[in-house]
Amino acid sequence: MSLADQFRNHFGHRDHLYGVMLAELADDLDAGGVTATIVASKHDATRADAIQLRLLAGIYRLVLRGGEPELAAFYPTLGGTRGPAEIWPVLRPVLANHLLELQAAIEHPPQTNEVGRSALLAIGLFEAARRHDLPRIRLLEPGASAGLNLNAAHYRVTGPDWAWGPVDSPLVLDTEAAGVHPVSVEIVEHRGCDIAPIDVTQPDAAAYLRSFVWPFDLPRDRRLQAALVVAQRHPPRVDRESASRWLARQLTAAPDGVLTVVWQSITAQYWPAQESARVREIVADARSRMPLAHLTMEGVPPAQLTGGYDVLAHGPRTELDGQVIARSHHHGPPVVLATA
Structure with missing residues (x-):
């Protein structure tokens, strides 16, 4: 399974924010866009590597830092209320502006530590x-x-x-x-x-x-x-x-x-x-x-x-x-x- 398909099939729908984001990132990856540049070293990654979750977390850290208020408007945990269908035109320039940081982010596996x-x-x-x-x-x-x-x-x-x-x-x-x-x-x-x-x-x-x-x-x-x-x-x-x-x-x-x-x-x-x-x-x-x-x-x-x-x-x-x-x-x- 290609890396783009791993992204696209992780949720397999566009019903919530991450479903939309992964679908858009997968399309951009297939088209050779900025996502392809970010994950260029990971095309042989397996599903167990969960590169898509690493990338989503790296993007989220940019938002949590407070420097991307337009993107924060899509994140409910930060009070965002914008519908996820509108996110790609806002997300794409953020990816381009933070290439090195996001390339570093996908080197780290998920650390959830769910206290439930x-x-x-x-x-x-x-x-x-x-x-x-x-x-x-x-x-x-x-x-x-x-x-x-x-x-x-x-x-x-x-x-x-x-x-x-x-x-x-x-x-x-x-x-x-x-x-x-x-x-x-x-x-x-x-x-x-x-x-x-x-x-x-x-x-x-x-x-x-x-x-x-x-x-x-x-x-x-x-x-x-x-x-x-x-x-x-x-x-x-x-x-x-x-x-x-x-x-x-x-x-x-x-x-x-x-x-x-x-x-x-x-x-x-x-x-x-x-x-x-x-x-x-x-x-x-x-x-x-x-x-x-x-x-x-x-x-x-x-x-x-x-x-x-x-x-x-x-x-x-x-x-x-x-x-x-x-x-x-x-x-x-x-x-x-x-x-x-």
């Missing part, structure tokens, strides 16, 4: 603590990005008949999960790793993370901004290292009376198959030596990774030691408990 996943993390922690009868938890997250989900204990998570977390938290995650029974867990240590971690204390971190959120997804943007407020008070610790090397070191030993929880969210589609396999081996070996629970949230079964983005519509599932315990919408915190 913390709702599923919380439910998984309750169940893990209950099964192991260990309420004191050491939380480890390989592939943590900015580490925002490591701050789950500082968020308020609620359902129709339950609540957990500080009542004054800037971030409240309301879910559709009924019948959840929170356990009084204590996260005594939390730490993550990533091959390209984002330091939330740096001034450009917020704009970088926001740029990977679709600008018409207002609830998700609000969740991210609230989580960044929490992160300024409680900066997550994220080491720069690969998942397998980092876990091998972290799982050499564990404090007595503490349950180690290895938490991964949406990693399978980004990690090489051999890295995922090595992580599973390390976790399995550690489980024989210490109380350990492996909590994962994935949107795509590994066997379907080459099948395209449509499988994400079924919603990510959360598994505890291989057993599905909950499902959610892909880009939000609403959660339903698994019945299987």
Whole structure:
């Protein structure tokens, strides 16, 4: 599939801002326009590289910087109300004026760090603590990005008949999960790793993370901004290292009376198959030596990774030691408990 077709087929419609933008960028790419110049080094990219998402994020960062007010008028997260059908005459000169910056932007893979996943993390922690009868938890997250989900204990998570977390938290995650029974867990240590971690204390971190959120997804943007407020008070610790090397070191030993929880969210589609396999081996070996629970949230079964983005519509599932315990919408915190 050509790069232009990857752009065009990512959404396959023009029903929202990014659908229109990708359709126009694809046409311009086919015509040898400015888009072709920007992505000239990426014509052999695969769908997994998501060059179109990298470019959209780079454009969004230009807008977030405040220097493109005409373009900002199309972005709902910035108060824009203009219809997306009119965007191309405004977008094209912006692309031409920022060629080098956009060429640099497509070198960086998406870093979404959706904090709505913390709702599923919380439910998984309750169940893990209950099964192991260990309420004191050491939380480890390989592939943590900015580490925002490591701050789950500082968020308020609620359902129709339950609540957990500080009542004054800037971030409240309301879910559709009924019948959840929170356990009084204590996260005594939390730490993550990533091959390209984002330091939330740096001034450009917020704009970088926001740029990977679709600008018409207002609830998700609000969740991210609230989580960044929490992160300024409680900066997550994220080491720069690969998942397998980092876990091998972290799982050499564990404090007595503490349950180690290895938490991964949406990693399978980004990690090489051999890295995922090595992580599973390390976790399995550690489980024989210490109380350990492996909590994962994935949107795509590994066997379907080459099948395209449509499988994400079924919603990510959360598994505890291989057993599905909950499902959610892909880009939000609403959660339903698994019945299987």
